Amino acid sequence: MAAKKSTFSVCGMCTVRCPIQVETENGAIQFIQGNPHMGGINGALCARGAAGKALINDNERIQRPMIRVGDRGQGNWKPISWDEALDYAASQLKAVIDTHGGKSILFSDRGGPFRDLHQAFVRGLGSPNWSNHDASCARNVQHAALSLFGFGRKGVGYDLKNARHVVLQTRNIFEAINVKEVNDLMAAMEKGCKLTVIDIRANVTATKAHRFMMIRPGSDYALNLSVIHTLLNRKLYNTAYASKWINDLDVLERFVKPYTPEWAEQETGIAAEEIVQFTKDLAKDAPAIIWHPGWMNARYLDSFYMSRTIYIINTLLGSIGAKGGLPMANKPSDVGRKGLKKLVDLVPKPEDKRADGTGWKYGHLDTGPGLINLGFDAIESEDPYPVRAYIAYRHDPLMGFPDPERMKQKWAKLDFLMSVSFTWSDTAWHSDLVLPLSPYLERESILACKNGLNPYMFTRRRAVEPRYDTRSDWEILCGLAKRLGIDALAFDSIEKIWEYQLDGTGVSVSDFDAKGFVQLGTGPLYKEEPTFKTPSGKVEIINEKWESQGVPSLKPYESTHPPEGKFRLTFGRCGVHTQGHTVNNSLLFEQVPENTLWINSDAGARMGLTDGDLVEISGNGRGGRMHARLTDLIHPEAVFMLHGFGHRLPVESRAFGKGVADHELMCGGLEKWDKGGGAVAMQEHFVSVARC
Numbered sequence: 009m010a011a012k013k014s015t016f017s018v019c020g021m022c023t024v025r026c027p028i029q030v031e032t033e034n035g036a037i038q039f040i041q042g043n044p045h046m047g048g049i050n051g052a053l054c055a056r057g058a059a060g061k062a063l064i065n066d067n068e069r070i071q072r073p074m075i076r077v078g079d080r081g082q083g084n085w086k087p088i089s090w091d092e093a094l095d096y097a098a099s100q101l102k103a104v105i106d107t108h109g110g111k112s113i114l115f116s117d118r119g120g121p122f123r124d125l126h127q128a129f130v131r132g133l134g135s136p137n138w139s140n141h142d143a144s145c146a147r148n149v150q151h152a153a154l155s156l157f158g159f160g161r162k163g164v165g166y167d168l169k170n171a172r173h174v175v176l177q178t179r180n181i182f183e184a185i186n187v188k189e190v191n192d193l194m195a196a197m198e199k200g201c202k203l204t205v206i207d208i209r210a211n212v213t214a215t216k217a218h219r220f221m222m223i224r225p226g227s228d229y230a231l232n233l234s235v236i237h238t239l240l241n242r243k244l245y246n247t248a249y250a251s252k253w254i255n256d257l258d259v260l261e262r263f264v265k266p267y268t269p270e271w272a273e274q275e276t277g278i279a280a281e282e283i284v285q286f287t288k289d290l291a292k293d294a295p296a297i298i299w300h301p302g303w304m305n306a307r308y309l310d311s312f313y314m315s316r317t318i319y320i321i322n323t324l325l326g327s328i329g330a331k332g333g334l335p336m337a338n339k340p341s342d343v344g345r346k347g348l349k350k351l352v353d354l355v356p357k358p359e360d361k362r363a364d365g366t367g368w369k370y371g372h373l374d375t376g377p378g379l380i381n382l383g384f385d386a387i388e389s390e391d392p393y394p395v396r397a398y399i400a401y402r403h404d405p406l407m408g409f410p411d412p413e414r415m416k417q418k419w420a421k422l423d424f425l426m427s428v429s430f431t432w433s434d435t436a437w438h439s440d441l442v443l444p445l446s447p448y449l450e451r452e453s454i455l456a457c458k459n460g461l462n463p464y465m466f467t468r469r470r471a472v473e474p475r476y477d478t479r480s481d482w483e484i485l486c487g488l489a490k491r492l493g494i495d496a497l498a499f500d501s502i503e504k505i506w507e508y509q510l511d512g513t514g515v516s517v518s519d520f521d522a523k524g525f526v527q528l529g530t531g532p533l534y535k536e537e538p539t540f541k542t543p544s545g546k547v548e549i550i551n552e553k554w555e556s557q558g559v560p561s562l563k564p565y566e567s568t569h570p571p572e573g574k575f576r577l578t579f580g581r582c583g584v585h586t587q588g589h590t591v592n593n594s595l596l597f598e599q600v601p602e603n604t605l606w607i608n609s610d611a612g613a614r615m616g617l618t619d620g621d622l623v624e625i626s627g628n629g630r631g632g633r634m635h636a637r638l639t640d641l642i643h644p645e646a647v648f649m650l651h652g653f654g655h656r657l658p659v660e661s662r663a664f665g666k667g668v669a670d671h672e673l674m675c676g677g678l679e680k681w682d683k684g685g686g687a688v689a690m691q692e693h694f695v696s697v698a699r700c
């Protein structure tokens with residue numbers, strides 16, 4: 009009889025990590041669906057989640073540990089056994105530790121809910137340099153929240169289900185997908201919630217919006233200042249909330265005086281009356297408003313300030329902490345429970361300062377994950393100390409950051425470069441040793457907890473056994489810990505890790521059997537009042553920490569335009585791919601095999617282009633060829649392409665040579681980063697386009 013099994017797990021096709029249920033028969037995947045027990049998911053998955061099976065079946069992924077022979081980046085590999093690989097990695101790390109100390113090791117991670125084990129491992133090495141990828145994603149949003157509220161961006165949630173007006177600015181929710189958010193927003197819209205989209209092009213989300221404002225690229229901060237001006241000037245804001253919770257409102261009022269809607273019209277191209285009407289509409293539905301602070305805001309040199317204005321607008325409308333707005337996210341302790349015991353507490357915290365300067369040279373920037381791009385600078389400069397080993401763990405900075413050629417130069421002094429990944433990536437290809445991680449359907453992870461209206465703990469379990477000679481995170485890291493003498497982390501089974509994590513929580517491993525997660529509260533809990541973690545307990549418009557570092561809390565808007573004859577290079581996602589690592593997935597590749605260049609119809613016509621033409625796009629001496637897509641639906645100052653294409657690895661037969669890589673056109677981009685928020689500013693690059 010066929011052996012059927014059903015496993016609750018967590019999707020790993022993107023960082024959202026939706027809960028899933030996997031049906032298998034005789035050890036083969038039959039069907040993957042969203043976890044039907046999870047409200048807001050209700051069995052749904054996105055196309056990428058459904059393509060997990062193709063990832064398992066992909067024979068072009070890394071199948072066994074590989075060690076480099078020949079020069080770095082040449083692509084000559086020798087397969088080795090796991091014992092050999094882990095022994096080699098441990099000896100290389102140990103050599104660096106013995107000569108330069110543990111601090112000489114840099115580790116960057118995809119981040120996310122399973123990071124506790126990774127952080128513990130890095131501590132165990134004696135290094136303060138655990139980082140995530142966020143300097144190329146949401147760091148500006150995170151620092152904007154910290155600078156105003158004292159808590160980070162996840163200190164509040166998005167109560168989309170109960171919202172009455174949702175504003176998406178640089179946020180394409182129906183293509184850059186989080187399944188629960190999509191479902192919740194659709195449910196709210198059926199009940200009458202309004203949707204406003206502010207974007208440089210009409211994306212799929214814009215086609216569903218009640219109001220779409222096409223904004224001139226790079227001028228979002230101007231628009232938002234004028235909305236604040238209108239709220240304050242016309243007394244449309246929540247005065248009771250503001251007087252109770254906002255510090256320095258008078259300073260803000262003076263600052264935004266010149267930023268009238270008429271002024272903003274000149275900058276943004278959005279009519280002054282439209283700005284005023286939009287602001288009035290928001291005030292009418294407040295506080296059940298969500299002006300989404302965005303996600304991927306590593307775009308402009310003023311993105312930190314733009315993100316701050318979004319949070320300030322939400323605050324003026326009273327939506328921070330409100331039902332239907334951005335309610336406070338509850339931690340286990342908020343619902344009277346104990347959270348998971350942390351693995352990082354098993355190892356002492358290293359006392360060295362971070363190589364990237366966060367927390368000391370940049371006292372205002374969060375030391376949590378720091379800024380990996382500045383960590384790379386330390387490799388080259390040896391300031392504040394030599395950095396000689398780098399572990400890229402489920403992270404592909406050669407694709408995720410601008411200017412890969414420059415980055416390789418920065419890495420030149422590394423004695424040891426190791427990648428842990430389930431697919432080949434540019435970074436893995438450039439490494440000395442590649443450890444193949446089992447894809448998410450073939451591995452279990454440590455337990456994790458999600459804070460929110462009703463916080464819950466969840467589990468990722470192995471749905472099928474590894475098809476190739478690959479291993480889980482815990483097997484790799486605990487295997488290394490054992491060899492490096494980090495005894496506290498030398499666990500020899502995942503069950504022992506789970507038991508440690510659950511100790512004292514009142515939850516046991518078997519409690520996850522029924523649904524794959526354990527809800528900690530009794531239902532959604534809305535706190536009566538927001539709790540700001542600033543010194544004053546209020547929202548601080550003027551932040552002393554930033555000011556003391558010479559970073560003003562309120563910065564005047566500066567107008568920028570593309571140089572004559574050039575376009576601003578913009579980018580984003582589509583619904584069927586995740587960053588750059590799914591283009592070679594056979595099912596997803598079929599849907600979108602290459603990227604095209606969106607270019608405004610009139611601008612294209614002036615250059616003699618017609619739709620579908622092959623064009624040469626070039627920036628700062630780098631270039632590529634792709635097909636033009638002429639459309640009225642993009643602002644004339646910008647061209648747009650999907651990120652993640654232009655692969656050149658011979659091991660990826662489908663993705664190879666298809667489309668153009670946006671990040672390669674961003675020469676010098678590693679040096680363009682925002683001092684307020686810390687993220688790289690990837691849309692401060694201009695390109696030329698010509699017919700081939």
Ligand SMILES: Nc1nc2c(c(=O)[nH]1)N[C@H]1C(S)=C(S)[C@@H](COP(=O)(O)OP(=O)(O)OC[C@H]3O[C@@H](n4cnc5c(=O)[nH]c(N)nc54)[C@H](O)[C@@H]3O)O[C@H]1N2
Nearest residue numbers: 020141144145304402403404408430431433587589651671
């Ligand atoms: N030019 C440009 N640069 C960008 C962006 C852009 O739009 N344009 N986007 C930015 C953004 S928002 C981000 S988040 C970063 C992302 O950049 P990265 O953090 O590098 O993310 P991924 O492409 O998801 O790559 C993760 C790597 O880890 C491997 N991997 C192994 N296991 C897993 C797993 O369980 N899950 C995932 N997701 N990967 C795994 C993948 O195969 C892949 O090679 O790039 C940023 N860089």
Ligand SMILES: Nc1nc2c(c(=O)[nH]1)N[C@H]1C(S)=C(S)[C@@H](COP(=O)(O)OP(=O)(O)OC[C@H]3O[C@@H](n4cnc5c(=O)[nH]c(N)nc54)[C@H](O)[C@@H]3O)O[C@H]1N2
Nearest residue numbers: 178179180184185206207208226304580581583585586587
């Ligand atoms: N399908 C899919 N879903 C994903 C991911 C994925 O790779 N694929 N990645 C996940 C990750 S890591 C992230 S960070 C999120 C990203 O989620 P989003 O940030 O929502 O996604 P993006 O497509 O990068 O950008 C959103 C929109 O910003 C617009 N935009 C570009 N420049 C400007 C500008 O100057 N002003 C304004 N107002 N708009 C602008 C783009 O046209 C695009 O429509 O998505 C997550 N979900």
Ligand code: SF4
Nearest residue numbers: 019022025026054057
């Ligand atoms: S949004 Fe899609 S790819 Fe991302 S975790 Fe959810 S189902 Fe998987």
Ligand SMILES: [Mo]
Nearest residue numbers: 145146303304
């Ligand atoms: Mo991201």
